[in-house]
Amino acid sequence: MNARDEAQPATAASVTRRMTMIQALRSAMDVMLERDPNVVVFGQDVGYFGGVFRCTEGLQVKYGSSRVFDAPISEGGIVGCAIGMAAYGLRPVVEVQFADYFYPASDQIVSEAARLRYRSAGDFTAPLTIRMPCGGGIYGGQTHSQSPEALFTHVCGIRTVMPSNPYDAKGLLITCIENDDPVIFLEPKRIYNGPFDGYPDRPLVPWSAHPMGEVPEGYYTVPLEQAKVFRPGKDLTVITYGTMVYVSEAAANEAGIDAEIIDLRSLWPMDLPTVIESVKKTGRCVVVHEATKTSGFGAELVSLVQEHCFYHLEAPIERVAGWDTPYPHAQEWAYFPGPARVAAAMKRAMEN
Amino acid sequence: MNPREPLRLHVPEPSGRPGRETDFSYLHTSPAGEVRRPPVDASPADTSDLAYGLVRVLDDEGRAVGPWAMEVDKEILRKGLRAMLKTRAYDARMLIAQRQKKISFYMQCLGEEAIAIAHALALEPGDMCFPTYRQQGLLLVRDDIPMVEMICQLMSNERDPLKGRQLPVMYSYKRAGFFTISGNLATQFIQAVGWGMASAIKGDTKIASAWIGDGATAEADFHTALTFAHVYRAPVILNVVNNQWAISTFQAIAGGEATTFAARGVGCGIASLRVDGNDFLAVYAASRWAAERARSNLGPTLIEWITYRGGPHSTSDDPSRYRPADDWSHFPLGDPVTRLKQHLISLGAWSEEEHVAAQKEFETQVGAALKEAERYGSLADGHMATAASMFEDVYKEMPEHLKRQRDQLLGEST
Numbered sequence: 041m042n043a044r045d046e047a048q049p050a051t052a053a054s055v056t057r058r059m060t061m062i063q064a065l066r067s068a069m070d071v072m073l074e075r076d077p078n079v080v081v082f083g084q085d086v087g088y089f090g091g092v093f094r095c096t097e098g099l100q101v102k103y104g105s106s107r108v109f110d111a112p113i114s115e116g117g118i119v120g121c122a123i124g125m126a127a128y129g130l131r132p133v134v135e136v137q138f139a140d141y142f143y144p145a146s147d148q149i150v151s152e153a154a155r156l157r158y159r160s161a162g163d164f165t166a167p168l169t170i171r172m173p174c175g176g177g178i179y180g181g182q183t184h185s186q187s188p189e190a191l192f193t194h195v196c197g198i199r200t201v202m203p204s205n206p207y208d209a210k211g212l213l214i215t216c217i218e219n220d221d222p223v224i225f226l227e228p229k230r231i232y233n234g235p236f237d238g239y240p241d242r243p244l245v246p247w248s249a250h251p252m253g254e255v256p257e258g259y260y261t262v263p264l265e266q267a268k269v270f271r272p273g274k275d276l277t278v279i280t281y282g283t284m285v286y287v288s289e290a291a292a293n294e295a296g297i298d299a300e301i302i303d304l305r306s307l308w309p310m311d312l313p314t315v316i317e318s319v320k321k322t323g324r325c326v327v328v329h330e331a332t333k334t335s336g337f338g339a340e341l342v343s344l345v346q347e348h349c350f351y352h353l354e355a356p357i358e359r360v361a362g363w364d365t366p367y368p369h370a371q372e373w374a375y376f377p378g379p380a381r382v383a384a385a386m387k388r389a390m391e392n
Numbered sequence: 393m394n395p396r397e398p399l400r401l402h403v404p405e406p407s408g409r410p411g412r413e414t415d416f417s418y419l420h421t422s423p424a425g426e427v428r429r430p431p432v433d434a435s436p437a438d439t440s441d442l443a444y445g446l447v448r449v450l451d452d453e454g455r456a457v458g459p460w461a462m463e464v465d466k467e468i469l470r471k472g473l474r475a476m477l478k479t480r481a482y483d484a485r486m487l488i489a490q491r492q493k494k495i496s497f498y499m500q501c502l503g504e505e506a507i508a509i510a511h512a513l514a515l516e517p518g519d520m521c522f523p524t525y526r527q528q529g530l531l532l533v534r535d536d537i538p539m540v541e542m543i544c545q546l547m548s549n550e551r552d553p554l555k556g557r558q559l560p561v562m563y564s565y566k567r568a569g570f571f572t573i574s575g576n577l578a579t580q581f582i583q584a585v586g587w588g589m590a591s592a593i594k595g596d597t598k599i600a601s602a603w604i605g606d607g608a609t610a611e612a613d614f615h616t617a618l619t620f621a622h623v624y625r626a627p628v629i630l631n632v633v634n635n636q637w638a639i640s641t642f643q644a645i646a647g648g649e650a651t652t653f654a655a656r657g658v659g660c661g662i663a664s665l666r667v668d669g670n671d672f673l674a675v676y677a678a679s680r681w682a683a684e685r686a687r688s689n690l691g692p693t694l695i696e697w698i699t700y701r702g703g704p705h706s707t708s709d710d711p712s713r714y715r716p717a718d719d720w721s722h723f724p725l726g727d728p729v730t731r732l733k734q735h736l737i738s739l740g741a742w743s744e745e746e747h748v749a750a751q752k753e754f755e756t757q758v759g760a761a762l763k764e765a766e767r768y769g770s771l772a773d774g775h776m777a778t779a780a781s782m783f784e785d786v787y788k789e790m791p792e793h794l795k796r797q798r799d800q801l802l803g804e805s806t
Binding site: 080127159265 | 566584586591592616617787
């Protein structure tokens with residue numbers, strides 16, 4: 041079944057409001073806590089304090105501490121506990137404070153959550169959502185900037201999702217909470233408060249001044265496995281997600297290239313038809329992500345495009361990514377794949 | 393300045409090795425009936441002495457003595473003994489089936505039968521156990537889990553409920569309160585705590601029972617389970633089956649030297665007991681105590697069951713390479729089957745004749761079940777779930793990439 045048919049846009053009657061990504065994510069959890077008594081939200085600093093990024097602010101007051109609560113500093117414990125709850129029949133939405141800190145939960149994610157349904161032939165399932173702020177561009181250094189999505193896309197049985205704006209953030213999070221598969225929900229923290237085009241010295245445009253900051257107050261969903269053509273174009277196709285959607289847009293404008301920018305939204309399983317259709321049309325492809333290059337998710341994207349669009353390609357597929365180093369502090373802007381690097385790759389792709 | 397001796401690394405060693413008898417004095421035991429029975433609402437700190445003592449009910453003559461000796465319906469005890477015999481017969485036959493290459497792998501629970509079986513009888517329907525691979529007694533004590541079906545899992549044949557996806561012995565029986573077994577050690581210990589928390593969140597009355605071996609307590613998830621169980625007062629029984637061995641590794645290497653695994657519970661603020669795991673009555677009484685605590689919102693209990701792994705770790709293991717061949721016969725807590733048998737005979741509720749007849753009955757039952765399971769095929773003859781079925785249940789609904797891979801497989805195989 042293709043998830044694209046399930047799109048459920050906000051009804052005309054629903055009231056919209058300008059929200060940041062933080063507010064949109066909180067609204068998604070609020071909506072689902074209200075709709076489904078089996079939804080529980082927990083993690084480090086998530087309860088009373090409302091999260092270090094304010095994503096769960098007010099939820100404990102509204103729903104009580106048996107629905108929204110603080111957890112010990114133990115990622116393996118948080119995820120393991122959530123799997124047990126999901127096996128009971130709850131629908132846990134848990135938070136790992138930074139994606140950089142999911143590693144202690146690796147065994148629970150890979151060996152357990154991802155494989156519960158398969159190994160028990162459907163006897164037990166793990167409908168849980170694991171939220172993790174990810175990505176760089178905030179002087180977060182080595183352990184507050186990583187983009188570990190490739191470590192999840194390689195795992196059979198989980199879904200990996202990353203929104204790039206408040207509307208998608210809320211709709212996708214609601215979809216993920218309702219989905220019966222375990223989901224890794226990556227939130228690019230650099231764009232929590234406004235889109236970021238890769239120029240740290242320019243003033244932040246808040247989501248309140250951005251059209252995609254317009255978010256329905258109530259329930260709506262954004263389907264999984266459905267990419268969005270963020271910017272239509274005919275010269276080349278950019279496949280990207282998260283913060284890099286805006287960086288790619290800035291790069292295309294600077295380079296004067298009519299790039300078609302695809303925001304994947306669902307990383308894996310993904311919307312391959314939209315990508316194939318675009319690359320077949322443009323004949324050129326640039327893959328862009330913040331994560332380190334070697335064996336990054338971009339390698340899978342390049343491989344898929346090569347496999348499915350080989351006879352339509354007019355140039356080698358370009359890949360712009362973080363360097364193959366740990367994420368540095370002082371050298372942040374030499375590390376972060378900014379508009380200049382993306383634009384250079386676009387020009388290379390156009391030269392052939 | 394005082395000259396100091398060079399530092400030395402301490403690497404624990406078992407006293408017994410092949411050709412050298414084990415000195416079991418490391419295993420502090422208490423005489424039957426000696427250890428007190430606190431009220432179920434005892435504070436965790438007040439169980440410190442119990443975490444270093446040894447709860448025992450059956451004495452050397454098979455009499456039930458002391459504060460943990462409780463009124464137990466003789467039918468429950470008879471059921472327990474029969475289930476132990478059934479489990480032992482099942483294990484023995486499956487071991488042979490592995491040697492005959494009818495199944496690829498097997499793990500016995502020889503010597504540990506009382507723990508899972510008496511514990512299961514102390515729980516209530518709807519409670520959920522999170523077992524390791526050595527609690528088959530939890531299933532075999534039940535009348536509603538067909539042995540044939542379990543053997544089909546071992547054979548990965550066309551009737552295997554897990555469709556050939558899992559190694560033998562990694563059963564899953566939600567309807568029997570038996571959580572899907574994972575090869576990754578300790579992961580289920582924290583999951584059990586989460587399940588118990590969920591029951592509490594929903595205002596349910598069900599409790600969870602978590603299982604782990606001595607060796608696996610060294611895994612991080614053991615620690616997270618204790619922390620979360622304590623923090624949230626989760627309705628869970630945290631069972632540590634200390635059978636002295638983790639494959640070839642003596643329990644001292646897991647951190648058992650000069651301490652107990654029960655003591656770790658007290659350190660985390662969890663009421664803890666150390667119990668004779670080969671004493672069916674002690675297992676039943678301690679399990680009832682812990683279940684009562686959990687069900688009364690009094691929080692978790694950790695129980696260290698002292699037992700001995702009577703058999704090889706698995707069919708891939710040869711214990712004669714790392715421990716004395718006759719070690720089990722020297723183990724001070726004996727054999728759980730012999731001890732309950734002695735007790736029941738002394739009560740007039742069992743006899744040698746009944747014992748022999750039950751052994752025969754189960755040998756026949758297991759043999760017949762194996763024969764029937766073989767009718768549904770095996771790995772060797774290819775009667776198993778279809779290759780295409782391997783793409784199912786990865787996700788709830790099959791994503792496009794898996795459909796493509798399945799079609800590719802089917803296309804190539806024609």
